[in-house]
Amino acid sequence: MAKHKKPPHDSADNADYTDENLTGQSTINDESGRETVHTKQEADGDSQIVNLEHKVNELNDKYLRLYSEFDNYRRRVSKEKLEIxxxxxxxxxSSLLPVMDDFDRAIVLFGDDIQTDPVKQGIILIFNKFRTTLNQKGLSEIQAMGIDFDTDYHEAVAHIPAPEPEFKGKVIDVTQKGYLLNDKVIRFAKVVVGS
Structure with a gap:
């Protein structure tokens, strides 16, 4: 039996060694567990930071796009208001232009005896006032006679042989005056072009 019995110091040392080993292993397990948990928390924290940074960048981008879109909208509305x-x-x-045409035709028909007839003088006075008022509102006549034909301002109603070579491609006659309103064509000048 003595052979099977272990010495007491051996048992105690062995027990201490086992406890230390177990405790050390436990501590290592605890430490490695903590490290693992700590590493997991760091990884979770890092991934949360990355996710939040991504979210912030996404929201910032969305904000900048909305701000830019609103700024463009504001400019467009301002431009449209100005245009309106x-x-x-x-x-x-535009509806008053035929009245201008009638005044022009009447004055041409008056001829040279305007000075003697007070009615004709009154009509010319009214026409000048009417034209001045429309000019103040931005109406201007399109110049056409004797200049090169320009499709941006002129509408050719006829082509006739040019009486002289320098009149080729130029406006020879104006059948109806054209007008601009604040640099926008509201009626094209109807012209005869030399060819």
Whole structure:
């Protein structure tokens, strides 16, 4: 039996060694567990930071796009308001152009005896006032006679042989005056072009 019995110091040392080993292993396990948990928490924290940075960048990008879109909208509305203000009376002024044409024809028919007839003088006075008022609103006549034909301002109603070579491609006659309203064509000048 003595052979099977272990010495007491051996047992105690062995027990201490086992406890230390177990405790050390436990501590290592605890430490490695903590490290693992700590590493997991760091990894989770890092991934959360990356996710949050991504989210912030995404929201910032969305904000900048919305701000830019709103700024473009504001500019467009401002430009449209300005354009509407400039051409607000376009329909009214366009409807008054035949009246201008009638005045022009009447004055041409008066001939040279304007000075002697007070009625004709009154009509010319009214016409000048009418034309001045429309000019103040932005109406201007398109110059056509004797200049090169320009499709941006002129509408050719006829082509005739040019009386002289320098009149080729130029406006020879104006059948109806054209007008601009604030640099926008509201009626093209109807012209005869030399060819």
């Amino acid at each position: 203000g400039k051409t607000a009376g376009e329909d009214i002024i």
